[in-house]
Amino acid sequence: MIIDSADLDALTAEVAGPVLTPGDEGYEEETAAWNQAVPQHPAVVVGATGVADVQAAVRFAEARNLPIAVLATGHGALIPSDGALLINLRRLDGIVIDAAARTATVGGGAVVQSLVEKAAAAGLAPIVGSNVTVGVVGLTLGGGLSPVLGRTYGFAADHVRSVEIVTPDGEKRHVDATAFPDLFWALRGGKGNFGVVTALTIDLFPVTRLYGGGLYYAGEDATEVLAAFRRLLANTPREFTTSVAFLRLPPVPELPEPLRGRLSVHVRIAYLGSAEDGEALVADLRAAAPPVVDTVAEMPYTAIGSIHAEPVRPVPGYGIATLLSDFPAEAADRLVDAAGPGSGTSISLIEIRQLGGAMAEAPATPDAVGNRAAPFQFFAGTDGEPGMAESIHPRLAEMMGALASWDTGRRSVNFMEVFDVAPEVVATGYDPEAYERLTQIKHRYDPKNLFRINQNISDVAAA
Template sequence: MTESFDLLRRRLTGSLALPGDTLYAALATGYNVAITAKPAAVVEARDAHDVAEAVRFAAGTGRAAGVQATGHGLADTYDDAILVHTGRLDECVVHPDGWARVGAGVRWQQVIDAAAAHGLAPLCGAAPGVGVVGYTTGGGLGPVARTFGWASDRVRAVEIVTGDGELRRATPTEEPDLFWGVRGGKGALGIVTALEFDLIPQPTLYAGALYFAAPDASTVLHRWREWSSALPLEATTSLAFLQLPPMPGVPPQLAGQFTVAVRFAWTGSEESGAAVLAPMRAAATPVIDAVQTIPYAAIGMIHSDPSDPMPVIEETDLLASFPAEAADALLAVAGPDARSPQVIVELRQLGGALAAEPAHPSAVCHRDAAFSLLTIGVPVPPIAAAIVPHAAAVRAALDPWLTGGALPNLSAGTGAARLARSYDPATLSRLVEVAERYDPSHVLRVGQVPVRRAA
């Protein structure tokens, strides 16, 4: 088998790393260090040709092929697979007339900074260090999503190596089935090498977060529930129960404390945004008020997600509604008196532009959901064993209001049950049919891909 790997190495412009190599360890490690990837080899692609060669090699040797760029979406150990690392596909071109073209290794902050020079902005995620492609192919739910919708709905074109080893370009008129499925279908249909997408004219935001102390949790949660129900499209908001450990970057008012964060992004003027936010500011006295006019390039400060790799256990759900009874149930199981082991328990309000039908249909499902729920725990002693049972208890407490669905990008996971939650039956069936057509050998059978017939 070493000889066959040598053959692959000779066909690459980039690098091939095998277990034991220093490069292998660096490329196979993802953001969530609780998951250890164990591929047979890692291809550090330098261009789309390398991606195609890796996929063809995997098919020829009976292996699967998976993909990773930043590692934020790592959900599989890729046992004995060929892992294609696309971090070197770093093309990033912003066109002043309102669109961008980026390679699969580009992170959102690169696009944000390049677009800012033209008064433009991409529909990025809450953490600008996340890769553009993985985020967008999972739909893309960002801090201004209620105003502008899903990031995947802004895609113009996709360049992708399908499971048959062919590089294809998909648009609404070229390879339309691929164009439909890549937007929302994650890695089901191939390894994306480049994306082209529209930008928005949004140089600044009135945005940030209000942080409240534990004794105000009930008041703040109930006020947020009522207040958010009447928000206009210019507003996107989320609420999180936080138990952040003392660590660099965590303000002393939050470190080691139970706090409640109300995140807010307003795409209109500062004056109108302050008026809309006033009821939340009046709910209680914030320990930190970080809502202000910011350049769009600072959008990461709204959620202030950590950027360093760490072990995490995530669970996610969607809610059809969030009445007062649901708020009380959440407080009972995850509030300041519940002894929750979770670092974060988050609700994001959906609706608005997220519920609108796109100009070009896609595989993004659950557009009618009202809220997303996310729990994040860090599995370290002495709380490690409590995280999963507690996440199940949170789900059970909110069960009357859950839809049964989940978004692909929140709490990345694999398997038939997880995929059935990510897609409705009709969408999943179509994804499987398109995957069979473009990947007849089932090379793309690892990661977040539809369960298909036996190869």
């Protein structure tokens, strides 16, 4: 798609931020995503500095029938944006805490760790995911599965008070339970399908500390560790969340020596109760095998990123995920066979997350988040350069296939990666009636399906 240069000049004059096309200085930086596996080469990128820039960019694209892609951090930049107009929101990173109302209002490009720190200064905490370099809005629009607060309070999307959005017609709208209630329902779970969210007001919770961290074991102890992990699952109150991962970490000096260049099994712990009660809950796990690294201790909420200890620097990578109906002893055995020592796999991360608790319950204000009954999520992810999707996918799919007997065939929208954006897969992220309703709302607000470079609600024919 070549854009007329006079048109571009008009857009550049209207927008305060940069407007760049391929070959321009700064284009690579403006289009760079955290996940570098799917390089972004839009026809034009607009570095928005405020709502007016977003409106100008959306109107420009709408008038020319250009698909619109949205980039905040690029953790979920999964689909090529070739030929599209890409709106980079990283400059919209404002965060305002209202301690009395227990809310935060964040800009469309605000990042999790900044929000966590600002909220902590007021003695409060947001519902966020495992990785603290992710964008707050992208996380929340896709549901927002928290491995710390989710089982106690629900999904991040369940706790949105209001949304400021530029809809595909270029209008700025304030959306809440009474203004555009259909859109309010759809936005909370419907991901990036309905426009550019320029601000989000969310609930904060009176949480400042927890008992949490990671217990790392030698890969050879996988069977005993998974047995203890399963015993723990039977005893966990909803204030307690755990997950387990098979990690194959690189031999780099930044990592603790016992984890370098070998297989380890990582049990993640987050408990909002006292350290004393937490220690009692974890005692059996600690005794199951000798941990090679044990970071589970009293910690401030601001340190939650250390629980999963995921990479914070940009990496190219591919992942696959599905929701499980159960994780019985037989599933644990299959996982050890497929991912444990002697399996021969080189996949760097294979994890089982515990869900349930408040995430399994309907929120006070209904939203589009689906598949709430699923008790576990499987995820497998591995490093991979651009262009390796086709060679990596069979390996990840084979790993997922090891747990096929417990695979519900349903997915979490936020964990639908590059392999999972076909319409029939996206539909599995929602309950069937909710998906039907989403398609109707999509048709109402985005009849040309301009916002389709995402987990697309796509019963609308592409323009």
